[in-house]
Amino acid sequence: MSQSCKNNKGVKGNMKNILLDTINDNTNLGQILSTYALYKTIEKLGDYFVVYDDKKCGQTKISEYIESYCCKLSESHAYGTEQEFRDQLHAVVTGSTKRWEYGKQETIESCFFSQEKDTVKRIAYAPSFGRKCEFPLGPKNAVFFALQRFNGIAAADRNTLEILNMEFGMSAEKVCHPVLLLEKYPYLDAYGVDGLFISTFFEKRDNQKQKVAEMAEETLKYRVIDYSKDQTNRNDKSVDEYLRAIEKSSLIITDSAVICHLAIVYKKPFIAVVSRQENDAYECLSTLDELGLMERVIYIEDDVREKKYLCRKPIRYGMVDSKLDVFRMKSVQWLKEKLM
Secondary structure, three states: OOHHHHHHOOOOOOOEEEEEEOOOOOOOHHHHHHHHHHHHHHHOOOOEEEEEOOOOOOOOOOOHHHHHHOOEHHHHHHHOOHHHHHHOEEEEEEEEOOOOOOOOOOOHHHHOOOOOOOOOEEEEEEEOOOOOOOOOHHHHHHHHHHHOOOOEEEEOOHHHHHHHHHHHOOOOEEOOOHHHHOOOOOOOOOOOOOOOEEEEEOOOOOHHHHHHHHHHHHHHOOEEEEOOOOOOOOOOOOHHHHHHHHHHOOEEEEOOHHHHHHHHHOOOOEEEEEOOOOOOOHHHHHHHHHOOOHHHEEEOOOOHHHHHHHHOOOOOHHHHHHHHHHHHHHHHHHHHHHHO
16 A cells, blocks of 8 residues: 555545546656646645546556555555445546547546546546547547536647647636646655766657757766667656656756656756657647747757757746746646636
8 A cells, every 4th residue: 555545544534535547658757747746736735535546557667656655546445445435536637648649548438537427526637639639520529528527627738728729619728737736756866877967868769869969968078878768668767767867967858748847847957859840749848938948949850059058058947937836826726726
């Protein structure tokens, strides 16, 4: 049993049951940390007993992190059966990276909570459809009717806001990415690199991204430590290792939205290396635009050396944090109101 469940055992009382249904990829660092952030944020908002749905999660080196800190649905038997927990469910919350991307859901019914009773609040905090809406007509109609039953929908990226508006005729609140809800993340200071180093975190490798890493190494004279996914596209490191690397890095170079968000949380200098063509960077670019950090972007279609100055240029986090504090406060208030 997780420490969170142990701490809450025997004190549930009249607490309202909240189920987080936010994970459909147990190797996705963004989904795991988004779930952790939503879990801890909701816990602070009222008398809520929060669990996350681990039925779709499974155990990986990445998912071990959330198992250590958060209570699973399969552990809710500490307060009765799982069915008793569901019978008293106050709200179900979804969200996080590509949670609504076509082909990534189990079924439309389970992904959009069609099976839940009408008395259960349905809340979507920063889910994403991916780059574009790819639902065929039949499933798209089913999604349309499922969305009508939600008590609140908020998005963290412009793609999802536009899809909701253009494809489903719905408006949504703009909120910060779940990872930005917290000011820090716990981690075990496991063995890692010390001293001055540049860390690279790439979801997709290519020559231009490698050129940016080499340019930074040449400019700063620091060694480069690569934390990218391996050749089989799997995360072979723990969340603790990732968090430690981010906090200790002198410079972070990445194409990953979650790593950009963590760099901001830990107030680290970073360079986001993205493609105009693939348009996979929508989550990252939406945040950087909101916080006035678009200068930190290098497009691989451009001459990367034109932004060599970014290797040495610090980020004025005083200004960034002022914007983030307002953004975060507004986002938490939206979530609080929808849960009431």
